Structures are given as structure tokens and as C-alpha cells.
Amino acid sequence: MPKLVNIKKSVMAADEEHASFIRNIMREKGILMINMIGSPGSGKTTVLEKLLPALDLRCAVIEGDVATSKDAERIAATGTPVVQINTQGGCHLEAHLVRKALQDIPIDDIDVLFVENVGNLVCPAEFDLGESFKMAISSVPEGDDKPLKYPSLFHKARAVLLTKVDLLPFIKFDKSTFWNDVKKLNPKASKFELAALEDKGVDELVNSIKDWLNEVRGN
Amino acid sequence: MHEMSIVEALMEQITKMAQEQNWEAVTRVRLRVGVMRQIVPDILEFCFNVASKGTIMEGAILEMEEVPLRVKCEGCGHIWNDKEFLGLCPECGSIDVNVLGGMELELTNLEVEVKHAKAREH
Numbered sequence: 001m002p003k004l005v006n007i008k009k010s011v012m013a014a015d016e017e018h019a020s021f022i023r024n025i026m027r028e029k030g031i032l033m034i035n036m037i038g039s040p041g042s043g044k045t046t047v048l049e050k051l052l053p054a055l056d057l058r059c060a061v062i063e064g065d066v067a068t069s070k071d072a073e074r075i076a077a078t079g080t081p082v083v084q085i086n087t088q089g090g091c092h093l094e095a096h097l098v099r100k101a102l103q104d105i106p107i108d109d110i111d112v113l114f115v116e117n118v119g120n121l122v123c124p125a126e127f128d129l130g131e132s133f134k135m136a137i138s139s140v141p142e143g144d145d146k147p148l149k150y151p152s153l154f155h156k157a158r159a160v161l162l163t164k165v166d167l168l169p170f171i172k173f174d175k176s177t178f179w180n181d182v183k184k185l186n187p188k189a190s191k192f193e194l195a196a197l198e199d200k201g202v203d204e205l206v207n208s209i210k211d212w213l214n215e216v217r218g219n
Numbered sequence: 220m221h222e223m224s225i226v227e228a229l230m231e232q233i234t235k236m237a238q239e240q241n242w243e244a245v246t247r248v249r250l251r252v253g254v255m256r257q258i259v260p261d262i263l264e265f266c267f268n269v270a271s272k273g274t275i276m277e278g279a280i281l282e283m284e285e286v287p288l289r290v291k292c293e294g295c296g297h298i299w300n301d302k303e304f305l306g307l308c309p310e311c312g313s314i315d316v317n318v319l320g321g322m323e324l325e326l327t328n329l330e331v332e333v334k335h336a337k338a339r340e341h
Contacts, residue, residue, distance in 0.1 A: 002246050002330040005236075011229045011250065011324045092221055122257055123221035152257050155304050187306045187314035 015127070018095035022130025025107065032213045033113045035129050037153055038137030040119030043163035043196060045071045047137065047205075048114060050196045052078045054206050057111040057213065062101050064093040064118045071116065081106055092123035095130055111213055121146065125153035132216050133158035140164045144173045147181040154182055159190040159208070166195035222258060226266040229326065230276060237275055237331070245276045247330035253286040253323040255304065260285075288321035 010016055026033045038044050045063075052059055052075070060081040063071045072084035083101045085093060098115060105113065115131065117124040125134065136157035138146045141164060147154040154160065160182050168175065182189055190208060194201035233245060248267075252258050260283050267281050287300045294313030304321075306314050 003333055005240075005329045005331055007236075007326045007328055009232070009326055011225055011232065011326050013232065014228060090224070092224070094224065123224075126221055126257060127224075151303055152255060155255075155306075184305045184307065 012127075015095045018099045019128040019130040022095060022099055022102065025102070026113070026130065026132065026216075029107055029110075030217045031107065031110060031113050032209070032216045033115065033129075033131045034209075034212075035115050035117060035124070035131035035134045036137060037117045037121070037124045037134055037157070038119065038161075038163075039121055039139070039142055042119070042137045042139040042142065043194075044116050044119070044137050045074055046196045047161065047163060047194060047202075048116065049074060049078060050199060050202050051205060051209075052080045054202050055112070055209060057210070058109055059112045059114065060105045060107075060110045062093075062098060062105065062113065062115045064097075064116060066090070066118060081110075087118055091118055091120050092127055093117050093129060094127050098129045112209060121150040121153055125150075125156055132212070135159045135161065137161045137163055138178075140167045140171055140173050144175070144178040144181075147178065147185055151185050154185045154189070157186065157189055159192065160186070161192045161194055161205070163194045163196060165193045166198055166200065220262065222262045223266045223270070225258065225263065225324065226270050229267070230270060230274065232326065233276060233329065234274070236329075240331075241334045242275060242331040243334045244332040245279045245329055246332065247280045247282065248276070249282045249284070249327040249329070251284045251286050251323045251325040251327050253321040254288050254302075255318065255321040256324050258324070284327070286320055286323045289319040290316050291319050292316050 036044050048061060061075045063082060063084045065071055066087055066089060069084040072082045075082040083104045085097050085101050115129060134157045136153050179191060192201055192205050196202060264281050271277050288304060289300055291298045292308035292313050293315040294308060295311040297308055297310040306316055308316055
């Protein structure tokens with residue numbers, strides 16, 4: 001005779017414990033941890049390359065990629081401590097991978113930890129890494145329909161970056177459609193427009209990161 | 220496709236319980252899945268069937284109960300079910316709305332066969 005066993009527990013309970021562990025460390029050390037999520041080629045690494053030298057804060061980066069350490073090399077060139085995670089086919093980062101990577105991050109000597117997730121608009125949004133918040137990155141060439149097509153990410157993100165706005169004159173992209181859809185999904189999201197290669201919009205982001213850091217430190 | 224990661228976590232949790240509680244087989248697995256979790260039920264089932272081969276969960280039936288998106292307006296108190304999240308109260312237009320349900324990913328219960336100590340039956 002089969003026996004019925006009641007469980008009522010999250011399927012991801014084990015990974016959620018890792019996420020809580022990370023969140024507690026970040027709180028204790030007063031670190032702002034940002035989980036950056038966007039498509040491959042949306043400009044996540046380029047934004048970091050411009051942001052890191054402009055921030056007069058102590059930063060570190062965890063790079064998530066399916067393969068190679070190309071992104072980590074680009075970050076290392078800015079002089080920022082960086083750890084590369086290769087997921088070997090996995091389409092997103094999970095908290096247990098980040099917890100392991102933290103062992104190589106100087107957590108006693110940093111203010112901000114950026115986690116650049118694997119390029120993907122779907123799966124990374126579903127896994128809590130213990131971050132302070134998620135940041136969505138969407139570029140002009142991807143089209144203005146991305147928020148409504150990937151609502152989960154845009155709903156959860158505290159900040160939304162529209163990158164490569166210098167390409168607007170050349171691409172069919174309606175900025176008001178994009179931002180109106182973001183507003184529908186997430187009225188409280190902070191909005192940024194960047195053309196990182198031309199250093200446009202970087203200062204605004206720098207200022208907000210300082211505000212967010214003060215917020216996590218309760219200042 | 221994050222369904223395989225979810226199946227791995229699910230199977231790990233069940234395997235651990237099976238060892239602790241001496242189960243011989245798991246015949247049914249019931250989940251509650253919120254519509255906001257971006258899970259494709261067919262893919263989750265396919266992953267489970269493939270990954271469970273050769274384990275005590277092989278052949279188990281995976282049942283998924285869909286949990287609708289439920290939203291509450293903190294302004295006027297209106298609560299409603301929706302197909303997709305739009306952060307606006309249809310009653311009063313407030314943007315101060317919170318998701319009450321639809322984010323679940325819960326292992327509800329299992330049907331299992333418990334190992335019997337055969338020697339004692341004689």
C-alpha cells in the first residue's frame with residue numbers, strides 16, 4: 001500500500017538556504033550586492049568596464065558564463081578583484097555556486113559586489129542568489145518588446161538599464177513603448193539610459209549606486 | 220531552460236528523505252507551481268522522467284497544481300487573480316500592489332512505498 005507523506009516545503013529549499021547565508025553575510029558586512037541580468041551581448045560587461053573605474057568605492061565582481069574567462073579578463077583589466085564561474089552549460093547562476101565563489105572575494109574589504117549572471121532573460125530571474133536586488137539590462141538592438149516578453153525579470157528588477165541608446169537613430173525602437181511597459185510591470189523601478197562606450201549615463205548610475213549602498217547600510 | 224535545475228533540486232530533496240525514512244519507491248510526486256515561476260510543465264515532466272531513471276523515483280507520476288497569480292492593492296485592499304502581472308490596481312489605479320500568490324514552487328506531498336523488514340514476517 002502506498003503511503004502519503006506530507007512535505008509542504010519549497011523545491012529549492014537547499015539553494016534558498018545558500019541564498020539566505022549569502023544575504024546574511026552581505027548584511028553583516030554592509031555590502032551592496034547587485035545581480036545583473038540581461039541577454040548575451042546586451043552590454044553587461046561593458047557597463048561594468050565603465051562603471052568600475054568611475055565608482056570611488058571598493059568593488060568586486062563575480063562573472064557567470066557558460067564557458068571561457070573572457071569577461072573576467074576584461075574586468076581584471078580595470079584592476080577590480082574578479083572571480084569567474086563557468087556553469088558548463090548551465091543557463092543561470094545558483095546560490096551554491098556564488099557561495100563557493102565568495103571564498104575568493106575579499107568580502108571584508110569591499111563595498112559593492114556585482115554578480116554578472118549568465119546571458120539569459122528567463123532563468124536567472126528565477127534563482128535568488130542572496131543579492132540586495134536584481135538589475136535588468138536590455139539593449140536597444142534587442143527591440144522595445146522585451147519587458148512584456150520577459151515580464152518576470154522586469155517585474156522583479158529594482159533597476160532597469162536600457163543600453164546602447166546611441167544606436168537609437170539606426171534601429172526601429174520606440175523608447176516610450178519600452179519604458180511604458182517597464183512601468184506597467186514595475187512602477188517603482190529605477191530607470192537608466194546608457195551609451196556606455198560614449199560614457200553617457202554612467203554618472204547617473206554611479207550616483208544611484210552610492211544611494212543604494214547608503215540604503216543597505218541604513219544611512 | 221531551468222527546469223532541469225529544479226528537477227535536480229527536487230530529486231536531491233526526495234532522495235535524502237527516502238534514505239532517512241526508509242522508502243523503497245516513490246510512486247507519486249505532487250507539486251504546487253505558481254504561474255509566475257516561468258516553468259513549462261511538459262519540460263519539467265520530461266526532465267523528471269529522464270533524470271529519475273534508475274532511481275527510486277523511476278516511473279513516479281508527477282502532478283503539478285498550477286497556482287494562479289493573486290494580487291493585492293495596498294491602497295484600497297482589492298484582491299484579484301490575473302493572467303500576467305501589471306502593477307496597477309484595476310479598482311483604484313494605485314501602483315502600490317503586492318503579489319500574494321503565483322510565486323510558489325512547493326513540494327506538497329509524495330506517495331511512497333516503505334521498505335518492510337521481511338525477516339520478521341515469518
